[in-house]
Amino acid sequence: MTTENRAIHRPAPSPEPGLSFPREHARTQRFTLGAPRAFTVAPDGSRVVFLRSSSGTDPSHGLWVLDLADGMAERLAADPGVLLGGAAERLSPVERARRERSREGGAGIVEYATDAAVELAAFALSGRLFTAELRAGTTRQLVARGPVIDPRPSPDGRHVAYVCGGALRVTGADGEGDRALAEPESGHESTVTYGLAEHVAAESMARYRGFWWSPESDRLLVARVDDAPVGRWWIADPAHPDREPAQIAYPAAGTANADVRLFVLGLDGSRTEVVWDRVRFPYLARVHWSSDGAPLLLVQARDQQSQLYLAVRPENGSTRMVHAEEDADWLELFAGVPCWSPSGKLVRIVDEGGARVLAWGERPLTGAQLHVRAVLDVTEQDILVSASAGEAAADPGIGEVHVYRVNELGVERLSREPGVHSAVRAGGVTVLVSATLDRPGARVRVLRDGKQVATVASHARRPGLTPRVTLTEGGTRRVPCAVLLPTDYQAADGPLPVLLDPYGGPHGQRVQRAQNVFLTSQWFADQGFAVIVADGRGMRGRSPAWEKSIKNDLTLTLDDQVHALHALAASGAYPLDLDRVAIRGWSYGGYLAAMAVLRRPDVFHAAVAGAPVTDLRLYDTHYEERYLGDPTRTPQTYRHNSLVWDDGLVDAAEPHRPMLVVHGLADDNVVVAHSLRLSSALLAAGRPHEVLPLSGVTHMTPQEQVAENLLLVQADFLKRSLHLA
Structure with missing residues (x-):
């Protein structure tokens, strides 16, 4: 199941003659198909793993490996067409909902997870569980309950955890010993899930996961979501009146949210609830668990004007406050934080002195020159971030996002050309993804110690027009x-x-x-x-x-x-x-x-x-209440901002348009x-x-x-x- 492709510099295909831009735009999913994405770098810097479909019109993504130690060769590690035997892909309602929340329009292998060494990858296809041995290039299907949702290997690669039927299950990487660590309690099968993100977490907090392995691979943090308090809405299909409407739990502004708890589940069957003030801080916004410190939670108040960073003691579920934040308007959530540095200091992004800065412990490492957007990687030597120009920057850099190395000695910009850049880094290897105005798509370069050693090919089609x-x-x-x-x-x-x-x-x-x-x-x-x-x-x-x-x-x-x-x-x-x-x-x-x-x-x-x-x-609650508060307390604010209200249009002026x-x-x-x-x-x-x-x-x-x-x-x-x- 391995396919070599050394032609990694081939140009992107041109548009198909005779097709209009709307047709090309649609069939290429906005010219994203065929472009590599979802990069993971092995901690020893030996390989880069990513997803890519075979062409600019193929929606089915395969799992690829770029071997940096073997002539910079690309290998197809998992081909969904082969694994499914040519059968059409089938998605469960839960998987469709997860993809809708993450705006995932692709097919095949749309996400994967690896062990700590990036030796083993796990993914789901048509609700079935697969693993790929990334070094050996072999793929196998594991016997598991289906439909499988969000499989993730343990850091040591010996187990795979996944969600099925609302239960958090674990099986051996050899396909043996499948069992449930937690499943919906009797009488709550229709409202309780273990290991999945609730609606507002996925839609408005950008938290798409519901479970996290310990670095020792002996236990997991698992979210228990009970959406019984959430109001029920019905999504009908008027074009098919013979079909029963779909029921969804939708937490509309001012109404009840799902009840979210967190448990430490041991592979030995132990179960310990993590305790914090869930009445004052009901939103579980972020979870981080690494070998650099205790499990770390970020929990928010419902009005999002206060939040706590909590360290968890897995043995008894107790928590201690590491840091607290307040804001008169709201507190933003960011990718990659909070986390620990290898030295055990809290890394976060915070609004301070009118700027959005990177904080290391209690010390800000950046100032008003940068507007920090996300943390990409943290080592003892530096922190990799993405950032825009801050208000104090001499050049506003309209529309630019760059990658920077930050430490106590200062800030260094890694991306050079004007554009939008992002990066993934490990083992001295950085994958730099760069989009600019003067070329279509994005260029993917692989850097070792700052020097380019390879590129990753894109098979995305070239648009038939160039923006003026x-x-x-x-x-x-x-x-x-x-x-x-x-x-x-x-x-x-x-x-x-x-x-x-x-x-x-x-x-x-x-x-x-x-x-x-x-x-x-x-x-x-x-x-x-x-x-x-x-x-x-x-x-x-x-x-x-x-x-x-x-x-x-x-x-x-x-x-x-x-x-x-x-x-x-x-x-x-x-x-x-x-x-x-x-x-x-x-x-x-x-x-x-x-x-x-x-x-x-x-x-x-x-x-x-x-x-x-x-x-x-x-x-939904988390999005709308962030900006407008609780509609049961501030109905006039909602009326002013809405287009329609109970009595019709709000503030419609003449003439008609x-x-x-x-x-x-x-x-x-x-x-x-x-x-x-x-x-x-x-x-x-x-x-x-x-x-x-x-x-x-x-x-x-x-x-x-x-x-x-x-x-x-x-x-x-x-x-x-x-x-x-």
């Missing part, structure tokens, strides 16, 4: 912006109708110095628009104050879209026709688009609102009730509009034909609404 993009800042607020013009635009062509193309809300940064980010925007530009992408207040990557200025007032994100638009037009640098302005967006961007034509029809003349959040009480509302009927994140309530309120107010229901489509719209035609339908609507020839 200018990165700039708009207005006195210095709103980061990207402006795109039609490929063949000439100054003599005169002013163009304008299309704003934002996400516009927290965490969804769109203005990035990376080419693929703007492919769809460029396609819309080539339909005859000047396209503007703006990241206003609330967006991460600039400063804590910039992010938190939207507390209790999300409408400021619309103000910044208007501010940027008018500032760019006033500059005279861009051919913008302010008498023809449209806006499109999805999710938060859909909310923003609908709000734009309802509250600022003096500026916006048409909108495409995709999967918009319209009644903010219908979104055309709106296309698009929503997937199978969406279990932003449920279709948002769009149905908006449509009902619009009709009651006598406002004509169009609604496009997408049968069987979730929040991701992964279906190829749907994704292709959705672009075409939007372009047609915008041209009609703005009276373009």
Whole structure:
């Protein structure tokens, strides 16, 4: 089952002749298929493990190994097509939900986990358990209860833990001794799970796991989730009235969350509950367990204005406070932290002195020059982080994210070219992933001691267009912006109708110095628009104050879209026709688009609102309460920020503007009730509009034909609404 591929420098395939951009964009899943991802570096620096599909149109990912000690050769360690014998992949409802939360649209091996030595990998295919011996190149299926969810080898490689039927199970790496360490108690089979993340953890905290091995491989920390207190919603399929609706536990803002507890489960059958003040700090936001210190928890209060870092004593489940934090607005969560350094100091990211800094123990290692975004690796010599330019930086580096080495002696930038960079590091080897504006996709370089020793090939297709993009800042607020013009635009062509193309809300940064980010925007530009992408207040990557200025007032994100638009037009640098302005967006961007034509029809003349959040009480607790508080205590705040309320539209101004509302009927994140309530309120107010229901489509719209035609339908609507020839 090993396939050699030494042609690791081959160019990416060009677009297939005769295919339109919407079709290519859809069938390549936004030109992501065929690109390597999910890198793991062996601690001895001998190999790099990653996922990649065979081509730019193949959604099925295989598990690959790059042997750095063997001529820099790539090997296919696990081929899902071979392992399944050509059979179609089947996913359980639990696995589908996990992929929806993580926005995973691929197939085959979409995630894997390894032992500490990166010798053994475990993964699930069609609910079956497989392991791959990464050095030997052999793969085997283990006998296990199914469907298998999230298998993870123990650090010593002797066991594999996984979730099945709500139970946390363990089997030997040899396939022997499968048993349940914890399973739902009698009478709670339908509400209790062990080893899985609850909805808000996966959707809004970016915690997708529910169990963690001890470094000694003798026990695990396991989350027990009971969603009995959570309200039940029903997701129906109106296109198939013969099918029973799916029941989901959805913790809407102001309602009860799942009850989350944590247990230490020993392979010897022992069971100890971890104790902390779960009444004051109900959110289990992060868990870290390494050989550098005791198990480490980050727990948050429900209002997210206070949190504790707790060290766990596994023997009796007691906890001691390592550090406490408070913030008048909210406390952000970050990737890679908290964790221990090898010397036993707490590593965290904290807002201090108006900047987002890296803290080592009680000492900040960075200042206002950097805006730290994530911790990538921690050694005794240094800490590897990703960061943007801070408010005090001389160069704002619009849309740039770089990789830095940080220690007590200072800060060193490892990524050089302007772009968006990330990294994985171990054993003196760094995998540096770099996207820039001047080339499609991302380049993956393997560095040893700072010098390039290999690259990892990408089989992603090249788009059939190149974004004509200018990165700039708009207005006195210095709103980061990207402006795109039609490929063949000439100054003599005169002013163009304008299309704003934002996400516009927290965490969804769109203005990035990376080419693929703007492919769809460029396609819309080539339909005859000047396209503007703006990241206003609330967006991460600039400063804590910039992010938190939207507390209790999300409408400021619309103000910044208007501010940027008018500032760019006033500059005279861009051919913008302010008498023809449209806006499109999805999710938060859909909310923003609908709000734009309802509250600022003096500026916006048409909108495409995709999967918009319209009644903010219908979104989840951890996300919505972070910004707006508890709706049972602050109903007026929710009313002000919502588009619809119990009595209809909220603050809709004249004149009426055309709106296309698009929503997937199978969406279990932003449920279709948002769009149905908006449509009902619009009709009651006598406002004509169009609604496009997408049968069987979730929040991701992964279906190829749907994704292709959705672009075409939007372009047609915008041209009609703005009276373009």
